[in-house]
Amino acid sequence: xxxxxxxxxxxxxxxxxxxxxxxxxxxxxxxxxxxxxxxxxxxxxxxxxxxxxxxxxxxxxxxxxxxxxxxxxxxxxxxxxxxxxxxxxxxxxxxxxxxxxxxxxxxxxxxxxxxxxxxxxxxxxxxxxxxxxxxxxxxxxxxxxxxxxxxxxxxxxxxxxxxxxxxxxxxxxxxxxxxxxxxxxxxxxxxxxxxxxxxxxxxxxxxxxxxxxxxxxxxxxxxx
Amino acid sequence: xxxxxxxxxxxxxxxxxxxxxxxxxxxxxxxxxxxxxxxxxxxxxxxxxxxxxxxxxxxxxxxxxxxxxxxxxxxxxxxxxxxxxxxxxxxxxxxxxxxxxxxxxxxxxxxxxxxxxxxxxxxxxxxxxxxxxxxxxxxxxxxxxxxxxxxxxxxxxxxxxxxxxxxxxxxxxxxxxxxxxxxxxxxxxxxxxxxxxxxxxxxxxxxxxxxxxxxxxxxxxxxxxxxxxxxxxxxxxxxxxxxxxxxxxxxxxxxxxxxxxxxxxxxxxxxxxxxxxxxxxxxxxxxxxxxxxxxxxxxxxxxxxxxxxxxxxxxxxxxxxxxxxxxxxxxxxxxxxxxxxxxxxxxxxxxxxxxxxxxxxxxxxxxxxxxxxxxxxxxxxxxxxxxxxxxxxxxxxxxxxxxxxxxxxxxxxxxxxxxxxxxxxxxxxxxxxxxxxxxxxxxxxxxxxxxxxxxxxxxxxxxxxxxxxxxxxxxxxxxxxxxxxxxxxxxxxxxxxxxxxxxxxxxxxxxxxxxxxxxxxxxxxxxxxxxxxxxxxxxxxxxxxxxxxxxxxxxxxxxxxxxxxxxxxxxxxxxxxxxxxxxxxxxxxxxxxxxxxxxxxxxxxxxxxxxxxxxxxxxxxxxxxxxxxxxxxxxxxxxxxxxxxxxxxxxxxxxxxxxxxxxxxxxxxxxxxxxxxxxxxxxxxxxxxxxxxxxxxxxxxxxxxxxxxxxxxxxxxxxxxxxxxxxxxxxxxxxxxxxxxxxxxxxxxxxx
Numbered sequence: 001x002x003x004x005x006x007x008x009x010x011x012x013x014x015x016x017x018x019x020x021x022x023x024x025x026x027x028x029x030x031x032x033x034x035x036x037x038x039x040x041x042x043x044x045x046x047x048x049x050x051x052x053x054x055x056x057x058x059x060x061x062x063x064x065x066x067x068x069x070x071x072x073x074x075x076x077x078x079x080x081x082x083x084x085x086x087x088x089x090x091x092x093x094x095x096x097x098x099x100x101x102x103x104x105x106x107x108x109x110x111x112x113x114x115x116x117x118x119x120x121x122x123x124x125x126x127x128x129x130x131x132x133x134x135x136x137x138x139x140x141x142x143x144x145x146x147x148x149x150x151x152x153x154x155x156x157x158x159x160x161x162x163x164x165x166x167x168x169x170x171x172x173x174x175x176x177x178x179x180x181x182x183x184x185x186x187x188x189x190x191x192x193x194x195x196x197x198x199x200x201x202x203x204x205x206x207x208x209x210x211x212x213x214x215x216x217x218x219x220x221x222x223x224x
Numbered sequence: 225x226x227x228x229x230x231x232x233x234x235x236x237x238x239x240x241x242x243x244x245x246x247x248x249x250x251x252x253x254x255x256x257x258x259x260x261x262x263x264x265x266x267x268x269x270x271x272x273x274x275x276x277x278x279x280x281x282x283x284x285x286x287x288x289x290x291x292x293x294x295x296x297x298x299x300x301x302x303x304x305x306x307x308x309x310x311x312x313x314x315x316x317x318x319x320x321x322x323x324x325x326x327x328x329x330x331x332x333x334x335x336x337x338x339x340x341x342x343x344x345x346x347x348x349x350x351x352x353x354x355x356x357x358x359x360x361x362x363x364x365x366x367x368x369x370x371x372x373x374x375x376x377x378x379x380x381x382x383x384x385x386x387x388x389x390x391x392x393x394x395x396x397x398x399x400x401x402x403x404x405x406x407x408x409x410x411x412x413x414x415x416x417x418x419x420x421x422x423x424x425x426x427x428x429x430x431x432x433x434x435x436x437x438x439x440x441x442x443x444x445x446x447x448x449x450x451x452x453x454x455x456x457x458x459x460x461x462x463x464x465x466x467x468x469x470x471x472x473x474x475x476x477x478x479x480x481x482x483x484x485x486x487x488x489x490x491x492x493x494x495x496x497x498x499x500x501x502x503x504x505x506x507x508x509x510x511x512x513x514x515x516x517x518x519x520x521x522x523x524x525x526x527x528x529x530x531x532x533x534x535x536x537x538x539x540x541x542x543x544x545x546x547x548x549x550x551x552x553x554x555x556x557x558x559x560x561x562x563x564x565x566x567x568x569x570x571x572x573x574x575x576x577x578x579x580x581x582x583x584x585x586x587x588x589x590x591x592x593x594x595x596x597x598x599x600x601x602x603x604x605x606x607x608x609x610x611x612x613x614x615x616x617x618x619x620x621x622x623x624x625x626x627x628x629x630x631x632x633x634x635x636x637x638x639x640x641x642x643x644x645x646x647x648x649x650x651x652x653x654x655x656x657x658x659x660x661x662x663x664x665x666x667x668x669x670x671x672x673x674x675x676x677x678x679x680x681x682x683x684x685x686x687x688x689x690x691x692x693x694x695x696x697x698x699x700x701x702x703x704x705x706x707x708x709x710x711x712x713x714x715x716x717x718x719x720x721x722x723x724x725x726x727x728x729x730x731x732x733x734x735x736x737x738x739x740x741x742x743x744x745x746x747x748x749x750x751x752x753x754x755x756x757x758x759x760x761x762x763x764x765x766x767x768x769x770x771x772x773x774x775x776x777x778x779x780x781x782x783x784x785x786x787x788x789x790x791x792x793x794x795x796x797x798x799x800x801x802x803x804x805x806x807x808x809x810x811x812x813x814x815x816x817x818x819x820x821x822x823x824x825x826x827x828x829x830x831x832x833x834x835x836x837x838x839x840x841x842x843x844x845x846x847x848x849x850x851x852x853x854x855x856x857x858x859x860x861x862x863x864x865x866x867x868x869x870x871x872x873x874x875x876x877x878x879x880x881x882x883x884x885x886x887x888x889x890x891x892x893x894x895x896x897x898x899x900x901x902x903x904x905x906x907x908x909x910x911x912x913x914x915x916x917x918x919x920x921x922x923x924x925x926x927x928x929x930x931x932x933x934x935x936x937x938x939x940x941x942x943x944x945x946x947x948x949x950x951x952x953x954x955x956x957x958x959x960x961x962x963x964x965x966x967x968x969x970x971x972x973x974x975x976x
Contacts, residue, residue: 070314087312097300110313117790144318147257147301161369161376161695172261178367182581199367200322200360203301222576 005111033132053120058107058122065090065134073141076109090121092141098189101146102127105138148203149175150197154216162197186223194224225354226362227251231266234280239268242282246968247272250351251328251334256282257302267305267317268413269335271348274307276317284316289342294332296325301694303328307335322367323360338361339481344951369898370936375692375697387701391482392521398474402526405467411532412460414541416453417671423449423602425664455880475522482514482700489703495774509703513696520693528686535679538672545669549655552647553738554672556640560680563640567633574626576745581619606760648673710776716793721800722785723750725771729780732770739778740766742935750881753913755923757956758932764916767932768884771914772801802875806887808867812856815844818870819851823878839903840869876907881910885915897922920960930955 055063056077068074068089075087087109087185096102103126109118127135141197149172176200179185187195194206209217209224229252231239237287240248251269256262258278265278274291276284293308303321304895305328306313319328334352341348342560354466355414360367392399427446445858490506492497498506542550570750592608594598598610648670655661725748733739741763748754756764769775770782773789782789799822810818819834826834831851835841843866849855855862855870862870868888875883885904904915917923929946931939931953938952946953 026286067682068312070309070312074313088311091297110295111297143260144297144302144304147318149262149301161691163367163369165366171264172257173263175262178366181733183583187445198322199300201298201301201325202320202321202322218717222573223580 023051053119053121056122058124060130060134063107063122065122065130065137067137073137075121087121087209090144091118092138094126094142095123097146098193098195101142105142147172148195149173151204151206151212153174153213154219157219166198168204175202175204177204182223186220188224194220225330225356225358227327227351227354229254229266229331231268231277232280234517235266235277237279238260238280238282239275240284241269242273242275244272248348250338250348253331254319255305256320256323257318265317267331269338271338272342274316274335286314286316287342288339291335291339294335295338296328296332298325300326305331326354326356326960343843353395369695369699374702376695376698379698381693381694384697384701388517388697392478392912393443395474395478395481398470398477400523401470401474402467402522403529405463406526406530406533408458408463410530410537413675414537414672416456417668419449419452419456419663420671421662421668423453423664425662429663439455458607471522475518477529478521479518482517483510486510486514486700486703487597489706490574493703493706495769509699509874513699516692516696517700520689524693526691527682528552531679531682534675537573538675540605542669542672542676545665545672546661549648549651549669551650552898553644553676556644557676557680560641560643560677563637564680567637569734569894570633571630574622574629578622578626581615581622585615585619586614588612613818640679644677645670645673662869675768710773710794712793713791716796717787717791718793718796719787720786721797723881724748724785725912726783727767727780728783730770730777730782731779732766732775734766734775740935741770743780744935744937745780746930746940748912750912751910752927753915753925754909755915755926755929756932757920757923757929757953758916760918760932762932764932765886767966768803768886768914768916771882772803773797799878800880801882801884802878803884804871804884804888806869808869808871810855810862810867812854814849814852814854815847815870816851818855819873819877821874830877831873834873837876837903837907838869838873839899840866840873843869863896865900868896870902872900872907883911883913885913885917886940887916887918901925931956 003054008029024223054159058077062078064076066074066076070089071161072089075090075094076084078084089110090107091110093106094101095106101124105124105127106120107122107124108120111118124130124138127138130138138167149170151168151170154167155167155169155174156165157167162180165176166179166181167176171177177196177200179196184188189195189196192209194202196206198204208219209220212220227248229891233254243249247270249268249270251267253267255265255267255276258265263278265276265283268275268277269288272288274284274288275282291307291309292311295306297304297306298321302318303325304318305316308314311459313708319325338348347741357373358368361378363378364375366377369376424448427442427449487510490510536774539550542553549603560888588611592612593918599605647667652661652666652669654662727744727746730741730744732741744763744767756767758764766775770777771789773782773794776790784792802822805948811821816828816831819831823830828851832841835844835851844851844853855867872888888900888904901922904913908925915923915926923929924943926943928940928942929950930937931946932950939946939949941949947957
């Protein structure tokens with residue numbers, strides 16, 4: 001929690017000294033005993049210990065996304081007052097990956113081992129509000145993050161040893177995957193889309209099962 | 225876990241062309257996703273660079289000296305491996321989580337080490353290793369059976385059978401008996417029609433027999449035949465009785481033996497390997513899998529034997545009796561097999577569908593009945609009724625259509641199966657009229673022909689049965705063959721523990737690449753009460769687990785009274801440690817039995833004394849049945865605080881020198897906590913006590929506090945010392961004070 005403070009832009013003036021002290025206390029308990037005396041006492045306000053950064057609405061006006069040097073997404077965020085804030089890398093997550101993939105995109109600081117979960121910087125209500133270049137950057141990241149090949153053809157399904165072994169042709173190439181419990185691994189949505197998640201953590205989608213060829217459909221029919 | 229994969233010739237050539245002199249390959253792990261496709265790429269790490277190799281090309285290359293930080297991220301449907309190159313996060317590759325996440329976790333650590341060394345110009349050093357088991361078969365790439373290291377496709381069947389043979393020691397004769405009986409029953413199955421043939425030909429259809437009186441030699445012959453048939457039948461039934469009884473004995477003996485063996489093994493395995501498996505999984509192995517194996521050995525195996533032998537014998541005999549007529553038997557076989565297997569598919573498909581719809585109804589019922597309060601409070605009864613009606617309707621209409629179809633197909637199938645016998649009837653009678661065949665021979669032939677169809681129908685089930693049997697057997701064998709990780713040394717010491725404890729530079733991780741505790745050292749004098757404080761995940765419970773030696777430390781040592789705990793027998797160690805956990809499990813039985821659990825021979829005096837110490841006596845005597853009240857799953861439900869106090873009494877009864885309280889009071893309200901605190905205060909006198917608590921006020925009586933943060937010991941001292949330090953502990957105290965709405969004043973340094 002002390003680390004969250006570091007990222008807290010609102011508490012900028014206190015930030016430096018506190019961070020320093022924090023590092024020292026973690027490295028060596030004995031050392032802290034000495035400087036613990038004077039200056040810190042006034043600076044740490046227990047109220048701030050749990051403060052989180054407020055999430056803002058990200059609009060084309062206040063948020064500027066560019067590709068970072070490392071090929072990720074950088075964000076410059078303009079605040080109503082004060083200096084614009086720059087994030088070298090942000091991650092974009094879908095709030096409703098299945099039902100509203102282009103809306104309610106949460107833009108966050110990346111999780112790190114040192115700081116733990118990254119905080120939400122802001123939310124993009126609708127991606128379509130942004131210009132084409134920005135949409136392309138964000139969509140590219142989303143496509144990586146939500147890797148869901150489309151199943152075009154189911155080549156075989158074999159139930160053996162309590163598992164179900166599948167072979168299929170997908171937009172990502174021919175794959176074999178294993179389900180340990182087809183009835184819970186295969187999820188049928190109200191709009192008839194089928195999501196399959198396998199034992200390895202892969203996800204596959206069938207956007208319209210009725211558009212599958214007859215043999216493929218028969219193979220999955222029993223589970224839906 | 226494999227961290228050095230073999231590169232193909234093409235990939236190896238690409239790597240060799242790219243790397244420089246003296247740049248040794250240290251790690252090579254697969255990556256699976258590139259762009260929008262699944263691929264077989266490799267991430268190769270040398271002392272200088274990281275290479276991504278795909279299809280004989282280097283598709284990515286990173287100087288380690290310019291990298292600072294590495295990480296992985298689990299995303300939807302895939303994972304990514306990142307490095308901070310020149311201060312900017314860069315994605316190095318993507319991979320499938322289930323396959324490679326543990327590998328890349330090691331790689332993160334390894335690359336960070338290498339990057340540091342490369343930046344400092346040091347030598348890369350030896351590669352890290354990792355002993356975590358693989359989760360999928362190195363040969364065929366399919367996942368292992370859950371919780372095991374066994375690939376059902378690649379395992380040698382011979383070896384499994386050999387081990388099974390070893391397990392049947394002492395039961396072999398009994399298990400052989402059904403096979404013996406099978407031989408007889410097959411023999412009789414074939415002898416009886418032969419005798420019947422004689423009876424028909426010599427007597428029933430013999431014109432000369434019409435005028436013969438009882439008592440004549442011919443009549444005697446006929447009677448002999450009848451008697452023979454009766455005797456054979458009786459004998460067969462007798463054998464059946466004996467077989468049934470022996471089966472009951474050998475089957476149950478086998479089950480008993482296997483269950484005892486398995487249970488003993490499970491109890492003796494270390495906590496590490498048991499917590500890898502779920503309770504349900506272990507229960508399944510002891511009850512379900514043993515049952516499957518037993519059923520196969522005593523029931524299906526002899527049956528399989530009978531079916532196979534009689535099938536082959538019938539074919540030989542049929543061909544021998546009349547080669548032409550036997551053709552009529554064989555001709556419909558392919559058709560029958562085809563129809564049966566086709567029909568079987570439909571049956572399975574439809575049964576499955578019905579089962580699934582029915583399951584949905586059950587789920588819905590369970591869901592809404594459990595949440596009936598929510599349904600009522602939101603007034604959504606109507607909607608739930610409609611939902612349930614819809615589900616039951618679908619289920620019942622599926623059942624109806626299944627029944628209709630099955631009832632149509634079954635008779636038709638029966639007709640197809642019998643088709644061969646119609647042909648025999650036709651051809652046989654033709655031969656009979658021609659005088660080329662006797663009635664008896666036709667009857668005999670017909671009987672043998674009928675024998676063939678039984679095994680035919682049975683064949684479709686055999687592969688499934690055998691694979692089920694082998695899977696179950698494999699799961700049992702896996703447990704029996706597992707080596708306990710935490711084992712006593714050959715001559716362990718039984719010491720009387722006084723309670724001086726030191727942790728000396730202890731490092732430990734459940735997975736070697738991910739240490740939960742790092743270089744933890746401290747000393748505790750006998751009789752001290754030590755509070756352990758830290759965020760969740762900081763390693764508090766792990767510290768306790770190590771002290772109880774539920775796991776062995778990776779580095780360093782834990783010493784009790786100057787003896788390394790590895791030299792103390794586990795039994796002696798744990799019998800002198802009392803533990804109270806947050807989740808108190810009381811066994812089904814009386815309170816008295818529960819308190820006596822760690823010392824079954826304790827007298828009632830001791831039970832009452834322990835209960836009094838734990839502040840439990842008062843509430844126990846107020847229960848209708850006092851100490852004899854049944855608690856546990858089906859018994860009297862005690863409140864959280866009451867259960868906790870019974871658990872404390874249980875920990876106290878054997879007068880342990882070391883007492884461990886792991887969040888023992890976390891789930892209780894303040895008043896109950898006060899009662900328990902008083903109990904704890906009484907019992908921590910003269911005992912070395914470790915107490916873990918989130919609520920820091922619980923620890924106000926601790927002599928010293930140990931503060932853990934992310935596996936490291938960051939602060940150690942008395943409450944006041946740590947507050948004065950204004951460090952980690954101070955923050956925790958402040959945070960909690962805010963939580964509980966206390967007025968936060970800087971000067972009020974005391975908690976509670």
